[in-house]
Amino acid sequence: MRINLLGPLQAHGDDHRVDLAPAAQKVRQTLALLALNAGRVVRFEQLMDELWDDDPPASAHTALQTYVYQLRKRFSLGNPRSGGAVRAASPLLGTVDGGYQLSLPAAHVDVFRCEPLLSRARAEFRDEDFARARDTVTAALQLWRDDALVDVRKGPMLQAEAVRLNELRTSAHHLRIEADLQLGRHHEVLGELTSMAGREPTNEWAQRNLMTALYRMDRRAEALGVYRRARERIATELGLDPSPELQALHMAVLSSDDELLRPAGRLTAVTATTRTPCHLPAPRERLTGRDGQLGLITAALAGRARADRPLVIVGGAPGTGKSELCLHAAHQVSGHYPDGRLYARLRDGMGRRVRHAEILRSFLRGLGAREEQLRMAATDLSLLFRTWTADLRVLVVLDDVCAVQDLTPLLPSGPGCGVVIGSRRRLFVSSSAVHVELAGLPFEDCLHVLASSVPSHRTTMDPEGLRRLAGLCRGLPGALFAVAGQLRRRPHWTARQATAWVLASAGADSDPLGVRAGFDRTLAALPAESRSLVHALLSGAPDRLTPALVAATLGIGDQRAEDLLEELAESYLLRPRHPCANGKFSYEWEPGVRPIAARHSDAPVMCSA
Template structure:
């Protein structure tokens, strides 16, 4: 879980970003975050939410806001607890960007005091990278911003000064001049920044400019604050005048760009109950173990939402550690989420994991890619990229050396990713689905209802996510029989409601899978599911959509590429069972929603007739 106030309000869980759209709820969440782990009195929250002017109904309205906020927080909702007289939000230090910033700042200060300028610079850079804009920028509470935003901005300036001090100690004075000139204009009251600018100019052989800066800051301080320069500025000025050797530039330290001590292993823990996919697992094992290659291995595992792509790839990656002794890098690219991970940021994290100090990470994406590939050259490393949006999303992250491998999961097969091996995943075969359920329930319980177990596997359509949810629900309810759950799933109107357990949610997975569809394609996916069978021919689709066959085919192919339909023969497109249930549910919602225009679409007319 991740929470952030260093910029626009951020809430992110395993499913991606969770926007808090309502302004009052953003103010409420921000007020709880800045006092995380503490009971915040209701009247304090009311003053914050209504900016010092709470209405008479504030207590009741606040309770409603808390209830809505719990829903908006998704899997973190239960962390928002009602306590006597107030509310408490439980957030760990590592989950909150302001806490991580403070920890990195303190680490940087400690390293700088002990003379380890390179480590200090690394910590400072990591702290500054957490900022996405001004703190609390989208929080509509002047009282909260007045209390917290100024303090956080001051802390950020403190880190900027510390990073500059570390860079000066490392002999990087010439690189600092442009930034220091901008900082002194933006913050003329910060004498330390002026002293650092004078030092950087002097060490760059520009003594007269450094002295001119002293005259400038003396005038600024006198005109705006009515004071003379402080001791630090006077000391630097005096050192320049007498050419003090203590002010001279240190020998520039070489920057490490290669990991020498750490072999990264970033994979999430493997699933102890991973079951099935024997054919695909064997294919991946053979590809990953191959030694005589002239190019890196790139394997793309694709399939519908909930097909178990990530589980298979992580299982294969854990098994392939021996073939990749130089380490494994992992990134969740969140390609199915509205805000996917940027290759630029992923490359930065990879380079840091490989031992590159933050100060040495190149500023542009192309240079980061070049350095990343240089570091992997001659090594045997595995790169796992989970949930790619498309080929362009992952091209900068591809290794180039023949000893390297890349495992990618995506909704589509990424056919334009040259040189890749495609491993499409369909539903689990019936025997593997039953085996998976048996492993989740235990052999005794599974053996007691063999027929119902088969029916449950069929009701789940062999979808691993649905099977896992059913197994977990039955394991949590020993009094339920397998048949009881089968009967609950038999009602199409409630089937998707049954397939939800905590953060595991089939409907949510399907919604994420449809997120990137254009309106025409989304409408076709929903409405064609109302046809009498789960398979739709091209001519039928064209008639029902009221479109030429060529247009209908393009739409159906886009749905196939998105993993939402399967095409087992040309011109015939099939819905998997649960995807059809979801699409029919959405189609009925569209049909009955009051905002839908009253005219009859060709599909509605055909079905009505």
């Protein structure tokens, strides 16, 4: 049995072609999905979603069994569960718990023959074996007869796979042209590049390579004309200037740079970008008291013994320094991720969710995507990001995360990639993820932060005053550095004046401890009903809370009160304590939450130091 999907669907039995009529679209869909997952179990739910777009009829399960029966009959596929005689060497379509599994050698599906060839061609190109790379990628391209799955009805899974495969074909085509240019075959590719540049006037890859080919053929004026037209179209359609790479090539053509005549000079790059993106902001402060957590994170990200993608989640209450720790760790391990370090905050300053498409465009632009690719919808951008990172070693840092669904489209796919997540809520992303939860710093570390930040300040001459000032910061690194910043600006202050400033500003619109913004973003991620209940709790309830007390205070049911408390605990606003006599947990506010949040209610609350 052989299945071809890189074009119209073709299916062959042992010694003959099996025609699946276009009218039997759901049978064709079922076969395509099983073949793309050969050797893996495809769950019943996945098949039903693919065939009926999340709206299966009541007879869907019976219909699915009928389609599978037709495939078994058409291709003489045995079912191991059936108990019948099955030839050991024959392909099988087995019924397993929860789904179906097509056992078929990888060499019998054209997709699985194509992808290893492309991986080998890329490796050969990186090794500068351009002739072999061209032969290998040409062999891969010969497997294509049209767009992937072109005549198969596509539900969500097949549509996503078709987008990925067609992007792979485009990448292979580019690689073949790159190899030809490196081999000096600019005459042979000129027609292709001229046609491609005409069809896609803002595709800088095509314009760049067409200019190179024309220049090598001593057609310098035409090469300059290509740049002029590309610059005008890019400005008109995109409102942008040409990329630095295209501008640099233009200057090289103007100056008749001899380097352009050397095919082995690597004028263009296979990965579509000549510079490794590094989006990481610089850490703002030194780390204190986090050596253990920093070592745990860097060990997970830098250790290459693991076969899977390292993923680290750093969580904690507002002001505990999650973002700073993530950045310090990312910079320390950046050498292990040579293909790029990408960074994004998933919430803006008001706590609103940043759109996935906006973040993905930033990532892909850094990796070298063309502007026409960046105009795709978020789903296709996510698929493109996964495709591009499949063979790369990229570190992705995602900060201000509040929900697992925020993450899924933004995660790289390659096992050589790493992910660091700064989370405002306890998350379960993967059973292999490393979880680091931050609490407040020990008091001695708080003193060290203040003393080392302003070593010559007069507050350090008053140890007792400095201890009270540190106590007001409640172990929060964000608050400590905010106080230290104020002391740097006002070196004439005493510790008593700094303490008075913190206490006097606590109930005003100002943010003396510098952590209100983090609390606001955490609060904004809660449902509207929960936010209103939090305001009521902050204005009237004591520091220690129980479900019964909250139910009585807010006038809500006991179960709703317990759910609210658990929701706040998951968001690092409350800390659960040991169960009471009735088996229910009690809860207390995380350090600093009560004073941070006091200005949100009518009656300001300031806990003692």
